[in-house]
Amino acid sequence: MDPRVAGRALGLNPFSLLVRDAGWFGVVAFMLLIALVGGTLLVLLTASPTAVLSTQLADPYLYRVVGFTVWQASLSTLISVLLAIPTARAFARRDQFPGRGALLRLMGLPVVTPVIVAVLGIVAVYGESGLLNRYLEPIGLSWRGHFYGLTGILLAHVFFNLPLSIRMLLPAWERIPGENWRLAAQLGMTAGQRFRQVEWPALVGVLPGTVSVVFLLCFTSFSVVLILGGGPRATTIEVAIYQALRFDFEPGLAAWLALGQLGICLILVVALHRWLRAPPVSRGLKTGQPRALGFDSVSQRWFDGILLTAVCGFVALPLAAVIWLGLNGPLVRVLSNAALWSAAGRSALISTLATTLALALALGLTLSARRLSTRHRQRAAEGVLLAGSMTLAVPPMVIGSGLFLLLLPLGLTFDIATALVAIVNATLILPYLVRTIGPALMNSGARYQRLCLQLGMSGWQRFRLIDWPLLRKPLGFAVALAATLSFGDMGVAALFDTTGMLTLPVMLYHQLGAYRFNEAAVTALVLIVLCALVFIVVERLVGRWRS
Amino acid sequence: MKWVYHLLATTGIALASASALADKPALTVYTYDSFVSDWGPGPIITKAFEATCGCQLKLVGLEDGAALLSRLKMEGKRSRADVILGLDTSLTGEAAATGLLAPHGVELSQLDLAINWSDKVFLPYDYGHFAFVYDSDRLTAPPTSLHALVNDAGGPKIIIQDPRTSTPGLGFLLWMRQVFGNDTSEAWKKLAPRILTVTKGWSEAYGLFLEEEALMVLSYTTSPAYHRHVDKTERYRAAAFSEGHYAQIEVAAKVAHSPNQSLADHFLAFMLTPEFQNIIPTTNWMYPATRSHSALPAAFNDLVSPKATLLFDASVVAHQRKIWIREWLDALSD
Known part of the structure; x- marks a missing residue:
């Protein structure tokens, strides 16, 4: 019987029903969260006169900013997650090589590095006068004059979010039951079929969460976009919020902009969740991909090796630059x-x-x-x-x-x-x-x-x-x-x-x-x-x- | 359970000592971050002032001048500040409009600024001029005027700060406005291809410049003095512009509803004494507001000395700021 029907039959009110279905611990946590976010927004909304708000919210510049924000966040998320899937898979398949643990920990570092430090590290390696440009210029490859703008923003966002996505996606492989792999081997599935039938269903369980976290991070990214964006063409809503709170002191405008940002993010994230529906979890006794099934081929080993080297190099170089500067x-x-x-x-x-x-x-x-x-x-x-x-x-x-x-x-x-x-x-x-x-x-x-x-x-x-x-x-x-x-x-x-x-x-x-x-x-x-x-x-x- | 008693005992001691300190009157001064940091004037000034006032000086460091103003607006009459220190002339118009500040009553004849000062509410404690700092190892012939910088399509790339988020950024916007008047929008468009990037604050811009991303960065005429004094290098220099340089005058003011009026007056007067003024050059890297007291440190010799000091009236900035920022936005985001 549907618990709601049962509840109504027993004469429970919706709130006690909620507590029964969700547990009081969860209800308290949820209420606290809503009170914190809602309360702060409400205070700001009531703190300033709203007379001029309508003209400010109707500003076409604001809509260009919203457009750019959605565009750069979508691109950054797409690149980060699309690269993270094969890299996480490579990490899952190569579960024993020396240094694997260290590399995985390296993946936790970019997102926790203070933005300005990370950006100075990124610029030292990939910037106009960065290490890479200095070595690539003599052989005719250079992006001098093209780094600041969308390129710089995407590069920095991928630097922060690719490693984070890898770490968030990796547990999906660890949860695939060993029975599924064995079945795939018995049925003689190709690598593509295995990805679709065995790995993808597990991945879908963690993908929406990862994509939404990365998207939100890029959407609300502030200093990175300003430093590497090259000018006011590339700004995010967050800049407008900062300006409203700091220079103009219009808390009401800031709260409306924050609500707008929340609304847009909510719509996009909900749409994403609808699109990526988690299939039922397959049950099994053991996890992990058995090595003896003969899935591993030489080309696959090369592919994983090159991919891991490239991704780890991309992430490690700016961090190495930061460490080098510090040691000097x-x-x-x-x-x-x-x-x-x-x-x-x-x-x-x-x-x-x-x-x-x-x-x-x-x-x-x-x-x-x-x-x-x-x-x-x-x-x-x-x-x-x-x-x-x-x-x-x-x-x-x-x-x-x-x-x-x-x-x-x-x-x-x-x-x-x-x-x-x-x-x-x-x-x-x-x-x-x-x-x-x-x-x-x-x-x-x-x-x-x-x-x-x-x-x-x-x-x-x-x-x-x-x-x-x-x-x-x-x-x-x-x-x-x-x-x-x-x-x-x-x-x-x-x-x-x-x-x-x-x-x-x-x-x-x-x-x-x-x-x-x-x-x-x-x-x-x-x-x-x-x-x-x-x-x-x-x-x-x-x-x-x-x- | 023993640790609970220990905890209670130590809290008791801490509270007791706090109330012992509270017997001395305390003066609360809101200021910006770099003023209170270990490298700023804060620590030395606290010592010097406490020696004369028989009080406790409490410096509260906020992000920057703009944060200072927004904090004052947020707190209004509930503010615990007795004095606010660190607004500049592009923010004073709006600060005065809050009606929260009181006249300083200090004799202004001792001031030696680049311009005449007669404001009754805001009392200057130091000043400087904005300038483009360049790397002389990589740029041998820097532009000699703002016109040259704007008009030379093959000129050096520059890094500036966003006028929506930083006071130097706003300063440069006002500088452009002073020099180009109604043609400022056109000038911004001409300059746009050579603006490498626009950062949130001074630190980001200067950091990129030191990493050699661009040949010039918007900073102060006094920046080379730091490199001379601390790094012992002449490599970084400021470019002198023939139209003159826009000034930044940093001021303090007394909060009208403060219960510590006489202490606040004492502090404002102290601000112009040699003890305060003499440490400004090598801690805040600005010029002292009263130069008669002592000679400047050697590092300040032969810095760029502007032909003219450009400055808008504070009320003009308060009225025009949003319109001019809008003009800047439109010119740079086409």
Whole structure:
């Protein structure tokens, strides 16, 4: 019987029905999220007069900006994900070569590198006077005069998002049951058939989440588009929001623009989810592709080898440039500065707070999405997961300013600045967690729901014994990513007070603002090394922690 | 459970010491990031001022001058700021319009700026001129005027900042407007092919320039002094333009509803004393507002000295800013 019908028969109101179907944990998480985003937008909307809004919102320039934003975000997403699919497959097929673990960790680094550092690294390698141009020019190959513009934007977005997509797609292969591979071998499937029949169905489970995260990241990309875009022809809506909040101080306009951005992203992401519907999960006992099936051919090995080398080289070169610049800077002077280490400590504190909050929200949302989906409320389940990833479409600056205005009457804004920054950071990293934990939990639910019902297993026991073994690897990656993202993010610290909030990224900006580019290079190196360390430690701790 | 008591005890001590500090009156000054950073004037000024005032100076660092203004507008009468320090002349018109600021009451005859100053609300503490900084290793004959820069189709590529997000960017926009008047739109169109890129802030632009992406970057006439003083190199120079250079005058003002009026007055007066003014050149890399007190450091010798100082009246900027930014947008996005 449909639970809704059953519920009505029992005389339950819709809210208690929701709590029953979604779990109170999920309902609380969902409400908190809506209150945070909705509340901040509402505060901004009521904070400024709306008389001139209509003329500003009818500006044709604004629509050109929207058009460009959609165009560059779509292209960046397409290139990143299309390249990520074969690369992730190559990583899945070559599961034993030396250095594989290191390369996979390398893939976690670009997205956590502070934007300005990454951009300076990218420019050092691929820019007009970059390393590559310098070596390619003598043989007649050069893109001098063509880097700034769409080329630069796409290059940088692929640099950030290709590695992220690879890491987010890779678990799909790990979830393909071994039986499916064996069946494919018995039926004598070709490589193309295997991709369509065996791999694609698994991929579709993670593809919508990955595509939407990457799309949202590129859609809301701000500094990258401004630095590499070459001029006001290439701007995003986010720039207009920043301008409205900063220079013009029109919070109402900023909130409307943010709502518009949220609306456009929502429509595009929902359309994508409709288009890529996840097929039923195939059940099996073992995972992993058995080597003995004879799928591996020499040409395939060459293809994988070349692809992995090219992609890793593309990602590693700008990072190597950043590291090289750092090693050539005044290492001793910067490293012996006590302020650097206390800034690192503050970054770690904010990162811990933000990750804990985001993880609680993400677990609430994903567990309740699973509960909804096992009760055949598929749409509600998708809606909950969607809500968890849409925070990427709301600029941190908007949430930060809204929270600030909200707390202003209480006179608390100075005392809880750290908590505010952590909350804004949590909304920033929530989507990564939801989109990585979500598919794993859904998968475990689809496989073991009946078994759990039979055994009468639920709650903590089920989470520990059934979900955890399937969850810990993707969760380890997601938590590590979230922690490092928050660690390296400039965030909205500058909105409150950078004197009391001296985190590592803030310190980096201080150095850049004071001409200290050499010192900043060392700070960037420290930041990257610490990010890598945090990443490795968290991923190991969480990912290998057996219950 | 022992740790709980420890925690409570330490919090107690922390609260007690905080209230002990609170016995001294505190003066809160909102300013920008690079002022409060370890390399800026903030730390030295705090020490010097606290030695004379018997108070506690609390500097709050916000992103930049524009962030300072928007923070003031956001907080309105609830603002905890007693003084705001770091607006420039392209923002003062709008800041005055908030009605939140009070007259400074400081004697202005001690000022030695490139222009006459008579504003009763905003008190200057340093100033500088915008200029294109070039790499003399790679560019031997830089343009000698803004007209030459705009009209020479084969001229060097430049990096500028976005006037919608940065104060130097806005400064260059006003500079163009001063020199080209009603023909500014045409001038922007001519210049467009040589604008390599337009960045969000000064740091991004200068970083790209140091990576040799372009031959010139919009910065200040004083930038070469930094490279001389710290990097010991003469490689980076500012190009002198015959039409004159647009000025940036950095000012502070007292918040009208502040309960610490006399302390705020004390701070504004302190701003023009040698103790404050003498550290400005090598920490903020700007010219002090009162030059009579001491000679400038050697690194400031033979910097570009503008033939004329260009500056719009603050009220003109407040009225025209949006229209001129629009003109810039249209000219550059065709």
